[in-house]
Amino acid sequence: MLKSFRILSLLEGVSFLVILFITMPLKYAFDNGAPNKVIGMAHGFLFLAYVVMAIMMKPILKWNNKTLAIVLLCSIIPFGTFWMDKKYLRPLA
Numbered sequence: 001m002l003k004s005f006r007i008l009s010l011l012e013g014v015s016f017l018v019i020l021f022i023t024m025p026l027k028y029a030f031d032n033g034a035p036n037k038v039i040g041m042a043h044g045f046l047f048l049a050y051v052v053m054a055i056m057m058k059p060i061l062k063w064n065n066k067t068l069a070i071v072l073l074c075s076i077i078p079f080g081t082f083w084m085d086k087k088y089l090r091p092l093a
Contacts, residue, residue, distance in 0.1 A: 005053050006089050012050045013081030015043035020078060050075050
């Protein structure tokens with residue numbers, strides 16, 4: 001389950017960066033919103049799965065509420081899931 005969460009967190013982080021640095025400029029600079037709809041939907045699914053899985057991992061990894069809050073906060077900060085993986089998940093793998 002740890003490996004699945006690591007993969008999910010990395011995919012969520014990549015999808016967030018794609019939205020920020022590729023599809024949003026396409027939408028606003030070039031008036032092309034189609035990629036944003038597709039990637040946005042995928043990112044939404046990955047984000048929700050990340051939140052659910054983080055909550056499921058809390059008792060398994062014996063996280064306290066503060067650690068869970070940090071892990072959840074990392075999902076809304078650019079590059080946050082990569083830092084979270086390095087700090088909280090990679091040492092356990």
